[in-house]
Amino acid sequence: MTRPIIELRNVHKYYGDYHALRGITADIGAGEFFSLLGPSGCGKTTLLRAIAGFEDISSGAILIDHREMEGVPPNKRPTNMVFQSYAIFPHLSVAQNVGFGLRRSPMSGEEKRKAVAEALEMVGLGGYGARAAHALSGGQRQRVALARALILKPKVLLLDEPLSALDKKMREQMQHELRRLQRQVGITFILVTHDQEEALIMSDRIAVMFEGSVAQLTDPQTLYRRPATRRVGEFIGMMNFLPAKLSGETSGGAMVEVAGLGTAELLSDQIPEGRAREGSIGVRPESLTILHEGQTAPREANAEVVERTYYGDMTYYDVRPEGVDGTVSVSMRNMPGRRVSEPGERVRLAWDPAAMVFFP
Amino acid sequence: MTGKRVLTAYAVLYLLFLYAPIVLLPLFAFNDGTVIAFPLRGFTLEWFEELTRTAALHQATLNSLVIASSTSVLATCLGMFAARAGARFRFPGKGGILGFIMLPLVLPEIIVAISLLVVLLQLGLSLSIWTVVAGHVLICTPFAVAILNGSFAGLDRSLEEAAVDLGETPLSTFRLVTLPLVTPGIVASLLICFTISLDEFIIAFFLSGNQPTLPVYLWSQLRFPGRLPIIFALGTILVCLSVGLLVAAEIFRRRGLRKAGLKDTGGFL
Numbered sequence: 001m002t003r004p005i006i007e008l009r010n011v012h013k014y015y016g017d018y019h020a021l022r023g024i025t026a027d028i029g030a031g032e033f034f035s036l037l038g039p040s041g042c043g044k045t046t047l048l049r050a051i052a053g054f055e056d057i058s059s060g061a062i063l064i065d066h067r068e069m070e071g072v073p074p075n076k077r078p079t080n081m082v083f084q085s086y087a088i089f090p091h092l093s094v095a096q097n098v099g100f101g102l103r104r105s106p107m108s109g110e111e112k113r114k115a116v117a118e119a120l121e122m123v124g125l126g127g128y129g130a131r132a133a134h135a136l137s138g139g140q141r142q143r144v145a146l147a148r149a150l151i152l153k154p155k156v157l158l159l160d161e162p163l164s165a166l167d168k169k170m171r172e173q174m175q176h177e178l179r180r181l182q183r184q185v186g187i188t189f190i191l192v193t194h195d196q197e198e199a200l201i202m203s204d205r206i207a208v209m210f211e212g213s214v215a216q217l218t219d220p221q222t223l224y225r226r227p228a229t230r231r232v233g234e235f236i237g238m239m240n241f242l243p244a245k246l247s248g249e250t251s252g253g254a255m256v257e258v259a260g261l262g263t264a265e266l267l268s269d270q271i272p273e274g275r276a277r278e279g280s281i282g283v284r285p286e287s288l289t290i291l292h293e294g295q296t297a298p299r300e301a302n303a304e305v306v307e308r309t310y311y312g313d314m315t316y317y318d319v320r321p322e323g324v325d326g327t328v329s330v331s332m333r334n335m336p337g338r339r340v341s342e343p344g345e346r347v348r349l350a351w352d353p354a355a356m357v358f359f360p
Numbered sequence: 361m362t363g364k365r366v367l368t369a370y371a372v373l374y375l376l377f378l379y380a381p382i383v384l385l386p387l388f389a390f391n392d393g394t395v396i397a398f399p400l401r402g403f404t405l406e407w408f409e410e411l412t413r414t415a416a417l418h419q420a421t422l423n424s425l426v427i428a429s430s431t432s433v434l435a436t437c438l439g440m441f442a443a444r445a446g447a448r449f450r451f452p453g454k455g456g457i458l459g460f461i462m463l464p465l466v467l468p469e470i471i472v473a474i475s476l477l478v479v480l481l482q483l484g485l486s487l488s489i490w491t492v493v494a495g496h497v498l499i500c501t502p503f504a505v506a507i508l509n510g511s512f513a514g515l516d517r518s519l520e521e522a523a524v525d526l527g528e529t530p531l532s533t534f535r536l537v538t539l540p541l542v543t544p545g546i547v548a549s550l551l552i553c554f555t556i557s558l559d560e561f562i563i564a565f566f567l568s569g570n571q572p573t574l575p576v577y578l579w580s581q582l583r584f585p586g587r588l589p590i591i592f593a594l595g596t597i598l599v600c601l602s603v604g605l606l607v608a609a610e611i612f613r614r615r616g617l618r619k620a621g622l623k624d625t626g627g628f629l
Contacts, residue, residue, distance in 0.1 A: 052525060054521055073524070074521070074524045074525050075524050075525070075526075075527045075528060075529060079525075080525055080526065081521075081522070081525045083518040083521065083522055084518070085516055085518050087516060087518040087519050087521065087522035089519060089522075089523075089537060090541070091540045091541055100523070100526050100536075101526035101527050103527070103528070103536075104527050104528075148522075148526065149525075149526075152526065152527070
């Protein structure tokens with residue numbers, strides 16, 4: 001991480017008896033695309049609004065660019081926000097909306113007009129300035145909101161679920177555009193989202209929040225491969241859980257005995273929540289492989305196909321390893337020459353302890 | 361089919377019953393005769409001319425206009441405070457407080473009038489157009505709240521937050537964002553309160569003392585049968601004025617909704 005632009009120090013927020021933020025500590029680097037990811041009610045929006053200055057915090061401190069923000073109102077903070085509803089002023093034109101924040105700027109009228117035109121150009125709405133704001137589509141409103149916030153060149157841009165109101169196709173397009181825009185302007189973006197895929201696609205780092213606390217803060221790949229808790233593993237993508245026992249300690253970690261698969265060694269970083277005799281291992285569907293005839297793997301287990309779902313590029317299987325009651329999900333890429341296994345078929349399953357995480 | 365015909369007939373009768381008496385007003389206002397009876401005797405503008413020559417009437421009209429203007433401004437201001445508080449904040453007893461504000465809507469006016477009279481006399485205040493204003497504000501505020509509620513509740517809170525986020529103070533935010541978006545509601549409220557106050561009789565009758573309002577003056581003239589056509593002429597003007605104001609209020613309210621891109625959820629027309 002680069003120099004921190006936002007420092008959160010043990011931030012707490014109470015609404016009466018309700019403890020909305022429970023001691024959030026995090027540094028967000030300058031120029032980072034940072035996501036706050038969590039289910040609704042986890043406090044991610046509250047935290048974003050606290051950074052913007054719309055919510056007072058009960059204790060702790062928020063520093064922006066090394067300046068303590070307590071008592072600093074939203075209009076004096078070096079942050080700008082893109083609201084979930086976009087909050088486009090319906091009585092103003094597109095250009096007036098985008099130029100709204102320049103009202104107090106010492107720029108001349110001509111400079112302001114230029115800045116507005118540039119901002120609109122940047123978000124792909126060049127020439128839309130004279131349009132009435134209430135006549136815009138959802139995607140266009142989103143762009144106007146972005147241009148309006150970015151025209152002030154804030155140190156941090158806060159985005160509150162900015163894509164949730166768009167349809168799927170538009171959302172995917174905007175994900176890439178937001179990422180491109182962030183790289184282009186180099187401003188720190190903080191995105192609030194409940195969509196794990198969106199967070200994985202767009203972010204440099206992600207803070208996963210549950211019940212007002214940060215459960216894990218790391219880059220997307222680590223988050224996916226090494227979830228810090230079982231809950232994070234369940235929330236991000238799909239994860240199988242199989243009963244497991246930790247047996248002997250080894251120099252690098254511990255031996256684990258996984259029901260239905262076998263015994264192998266796990267390294268310490270695969271045991272993030274500490275050691276316990278009994279627990280479960282989490283493994284992603286793509287980390288298990290159904291072997292076809294003649295193929296071999298260092299570690300194999302026998303299993304039976306219970307269900308298969310064919311997606312064209314992929315096939316998802318529910319398979320039951322021998323000696324296990326439940327099923328695990330296995331995803332296989334459909335390659336030329338590769339047969340799709342049918343329910344009832346007995347197959348060999350290849351597995352790799354390096355793709356597993358142990359949770360007590 | 362017969363069911364539909366019966367319903368149509370019912371609707372026509374219903375409207376006749378409501379509006380036939382009002383149609384009589386212009387009919388006799390232009391009738392050349394002091395007796396209010398058919399057959400009509402011919403067209404005249406004499407009664408309208410007579411209106412322009414009656415000084416007491418002019419004073420009453422002036423009183424009414426002062427009262428109606430003051431009332432509409434005061435009631436609309438109070439209504440704005442209440443509507444904004446109701447739309448924005450949660451506080452203990454909110455339901456009860458807002459209910460209390462709306463109560464005069466259903467209280468019998470005669471009760472309000474008598475109570476106010478007793479209180480004012482106890483306080484040792486003399487009756488004037490300002491005591492009428494006080495009474496009218498009381499009965500107009502619920503209407504103002506009802507109209508403005510729609511404007512304020514339909515206002516997305518993040519609009520104001522966005523303005524503050526973009527560097528405006530709470531005060532300039534109100535001026536630049538809130539006010540333009542609720543202006544149609546405010547205009548509608550002003551017009552409706554003005555109309556209600558202009559037409560109101562009971563409270564004005566009790567509280568106006570020796571400064572009669574237009575309706576009170578009209579009532580006092582009923583004692584003189586010869587002046588009846590003049591009253592009809594005045595009544596004609598008042599009805600046109602009231603309807604005009606109400607229609608204007610509704611047009612403003614609807615235009616405001618459209619401008620803000622909101623759905624129509626209420627209103628009086």
